[in-house]
Amino acid sequence: MRKLTVKQSVVACSLVSLLSLTACSSNTTTTTGDTGSTTTPATGNKTVTLSxxxxxxxxxLAKQKYEAxxxxTKINIKEYEAAPQTATGQGQGQGQQQQMVMVKKPDPKNIEKYASSVGAELMSGKASDVIVTSGLPxxxxxxxxxxxxISDLMSKDASFKKDSYYAxxxxxxxxxxxxxxxxxxxxxxxxxxxxxxLSGQQVDDGKWTWSDFKKKASxxxxxxxxxxxxxTYPLGKIEPDQLITSMLNSSFSKFADVGAKKAKFDSPDFINMLKLAKSLYDDKLILADNSDPDNVxxxxxxxxxxxxxxYMMPKMNFDGKGAYYNLPSESEAKGTQFTSSLPLAINSKSANKKEAWEFVKYLLSDEMQSSRELSGIAVNKNGAKAQIDLLKSLGTAGEGGAGKSMKLNINGKxxxxxxxTEQEAAxxxxxxxxxxxxxxxxxxITNIVVEETAPFFQGQKSAxxxxxVIQNKVSTYLQE
Structure with missing residues (x-):
């Protein structure tokens, strides 16, 4: 098996594997498929099912600890697809080897199948108690x-401290x-x-828009x-579907109001956004296929x-002279943009709503949010502090560093x-x-926009x- 570079490994499990003796792949003991719980709880016991x-x-790990x-209460994890295959490689530490894992991205068809299955269960009243809503409207x-x-559950639960979370x-x-x-x-x-x-260039990423970026890029x-x-290209390689998705999600509320069932995709703002997106390619502001990826x-x-x-990615890019920037945004809300691979909802028809909330609350607890297995950025402040403290133990006698210095092989160096440092942690x-x-x-809606804008980026249709077309399709969807 070929050795994976660190640059490749950060796709999924990232460099966190250098801090952990365990891999990110899972050895599950779950129910696979949509057959529901396969166990019958003992008298007086409750079973909380998670889709x-x-x-x-x-x-x-959460299931094991919570049941203990x-x-x-028993936790039944209702898994619709087995974990994807992983490729492993060895990163070199001084006197030791560190395992790194690349997890393949889920197939979009499987995501759509999952969303369809869970949606049907919700509509029929047969859904799980807790549901991962990735891919679901x-x-x-x-x-x-x-x-x-869930806001009501939080406000009525005296044991849940909202101040412990990133508001x-x-x-x-x-x-x-x-x-x-x-x-x-x-x-x-x-x-x-x-x-x-960027030497000498002032970039205020706290409030810049895509139009601001275009001016700066030019x-x-x-x-x-x-x-x-x-x-030199202002922006590295990014495909049109990824670009338009990013631009849409930065200003979604301007073009669609799901609650009011209204769409505004035929507005001048959206048309101008499409034209701006295409101009980034036409004006050669985005890296071409045959160009040096480091020349951006x-x-x-x-x-x-x-x-x-x-911590490490800025050091690994641009000869150690990299720095993170927020994406441009067209919305009133400014700040760092995020997504979640584990958003949870509670089925309002569940017979175990109290137990379901207790399990969700446990997943949000200091204990679980500080665990290495989280494989993501904690939403709990104490959990995040514990994760940052783990970084501070690198190369020391602490838990993460195990008393050994570590070296990474980055592009042959x-x-x-x-x-x-304290400044870097801050x-x-x-x-x-x-x-x-x-x-x-x-x-x-995102899928509609991506599919219908493809001919525009190919020069086959006007903005x-x-x-x-998008306006008509989204309007129809919102009225369903």
Missing amino acids: VMTSDRFLE LHPD FQKYADKKLLEN GIFDAMKYNGSLYTVPIKVGLNMWIGNQAL ALVSDKNNDGKPD VFQPKGNVLMYMDM AMAVTPP AIEKVLNNISVNGESDPK EEVAK
Whole structure:
């Protein structure tokens, strides 16, 4: 098996595997398929069923610990797809080897199948007690009173301390003023900027829009050898479907009001956004296929899933002169954009709502939010502090460093991993406190926009034509 580079490994489990003796792949003991619980609880016991497309080590650990703490409650993880295959490699530490794991992204067809199956169960009253809402248009189910109002559960539970959580995350997830799905962990959507190429350039990523980025990008293009091909590209390689999704999710409320069942995709704002997106390619502001990927000013890194990513990725890019930047946004809400691979809702028709909430609350607890198996950014402040403290033990006698210095092989160069300074740790905490923009919208609407804008990016249809088609399709969907 070929050795994986660290740059490749950060796709899923990331560099956190360097801190852990366990891999991110799961050895599940779950029910696979949509047959519901396969066990009959003993008299007086309750079984809380959790629907998830694919389980993981975090959920399995939570199940084990929760059942030990609550002998009268069983947790049944209802898994619809087995965990994807993983590729493993060895990262070199001094005197030891560290296992790294790449987890394949789930097949979009499987996500759609999961959403369809769970949606049908919700509508028929046969859904699980707790539901992972990834890929589901949870707003529509909330409108139909099929999901419990989690904000009410939080406010009525004296043991739940809202101040222990990042308010920006919960606020950004609210629908019609309330939480109907709560993220257990998040990933951050950010860019890494090349500080060497940005020298002297002022970038206020706290409030910049896509139009602001276009103006800044145009000034950053250079063609020093006059060969008609930029020597420097403002933005790294990003496909049109990814770009338009990012732009849509940064300003979703401007174009669709799911609660009011209204769409505004035929508006001048959306048409202009489409034209701006295409101009980034036409004006050669986005890295071409045959160009040096290191010759860019901003590198879109996708989801930042780990604290180690937040610390190490800027050091691993642009010869150590990288820095994180928030994505441009067209919405009134400014800040760091996030998504969640584990947003949970509670079935309002569940006979075990009290027990379901207790389990969700446990997943949000200090204990579970500080566990290495979380494989994401904690929404609990104490959990995040514990994760950052783990970073500080790198190369020390602490738990994470195990008393041994560590080195990474990055593009053929050895790089020592040292603990973050207090200033670097504070910078990570500043980002966490600034998380406030939900980078996900209604998945059905996103799919419509991606599919219908493809001909526009290929030059086959005008922005106006595409906007009209999207408006009609989204309006029809919202009225269903």
